[in-house]
Amino acid sequence: MSDVPLIHLDGLTKTLTGQGEPRPILSGVNLTVHPGDSVAILGRSGSGKSTLLSLIGLFDRPDSGRYLLHGNDIARVPERRAARLRSQEFGFVFQRFFLLKHLTALQNVSMALVNGQGWLPRRKRRAKVMAALEQVGIAHLARHKPARLSGGEQQRVAIARALVREPKILLADEPTGALDTETGALVIDVLHAATHRGCGLVLVTHDHAHANRMQRVLRLTDGMLVPEHQGVFR
Ligand SMILES: Nc1ncnc2c1ncn2[C@@H]1O[C@H](COP(=O)(O)OP(=O)(O)OP(=O)(O)O)[C@@H](O)[C@H]1O
Numbered sequence: 110m111s112d113v114p115l116i117h118l119d120g121l122t123k124t125l126t127g128q129g130e131p132r133p134i135l136s137g138v139n140l141t142v143h144p145g146d147s148v149a150i151l152g153r154s155g156s157g158k159s160t161l162l163s164l165i166g167l168f169d170r171p172d173s174g175r176y177l178l179h180g181n182d183i184a185r186v187p188e189r190r191a192a193r194l195r196s197q198e199f200g201f202v203f204q205r206f207f208l209l210k211h212l213t214a215l216q217n218v219s220m221a222l223v224n225g226q227g228w229l230p231r232r233k234r235r236a237k238v239m240a241a242l243e244q245v246g247i248a249h250l251a252r253h254k255p256a257r258l259s260g261g262e263q264q265r266v267a268i269a270r271a272l273v274r275e276p277k278i279l280l281a282d283e284p285t286g287a288l289d290t291e292t293g294a295l296v297i298d299v300l301h302a303a304t305h306r307g308c309g310l311v312l313v314t315h316d317h318a319h320a321n322r323m324q325r326v327l328r329l330t331d332g333m334l335v336p337e338h339q340g341v342f343r
């Protein structure tokens with residue numbers, strides 16, 4: 110039971126067509142993520158890291174290959190079901206924080222519950238939101254609006270917003286890209302802490318120090334994920 114992976118990708122492929130010729134971006138991606146696993150994905154710009162996260166997060170579908178979520182093949186789920194799975198299973202964190210600037214931290218995190226989980230009594234919702242802010246270490250800033258928060262604090266609000274729905278998997282696409290190294294390290298701490306509560310974490314990053322905090326470090330190259338040679342860049 111518990112050895113069914115959260116995510117199992119087997120030979121995923123994706124070709125994208127922009128203005129020009131169709132370009133194969135992913136040519137056979139394999140990846141297995143269990144509860145509590147943390148995986149870093151490195152790769153040069155344009156190698157397809159964000160494309161891969163968008164397939165994992167069900168914003169898009171692969172051309173071929175198998176995608177098992179809790180053991181069920183969802184490579185070709187229709188959009189309605191994908192939307193439901195996105196809000197039930199995944200938490201997303203991006204380089205930009207996408208906070209609503211006229212709302213407080215508490216209200217920003219609250220939005221994730223209003224949109225995703227039907228109706229919750231106000232008191233229950235508030236307790237969940239405060240617990241999420243607590244988890245990322247900024248409960249004391251609950252009443253602050255984004256303009257009064259540092260970049261790192263804003264990203265932690267965004268992470269709390271991802272965590273408040275208790276996702277099984279966190280997908281983070283360069284979450285420290287807009288932050289200095291020290292602040293970035295704090296954000297990685299917060300993401301890492303979620304794996305101790307059983308969340309799977311897939312982190313796309315350009316930062317080797319951050320990547321090396323994860324259990325596994327992979328590199329997306331020629332459309333495939335390969336183990337990164339530890340130590341080469343250190
Ligand atoms: N909708 C699209 N149509 C056509 N090509 C696309 C589309 N989206 C992305 N691409 C191309 O696919 C390739 C992979 O893009 P992707 O954004 O996944 O790379 P990335 O590894 O995340 O890069 P970065 O590190 O710069 O974020 C790039 O060459 C990009 O130009």
Ligand SMILES: [Mg+2]
Pocket residue numbers: 158159160282
């Ligand atoms: Mg990208």
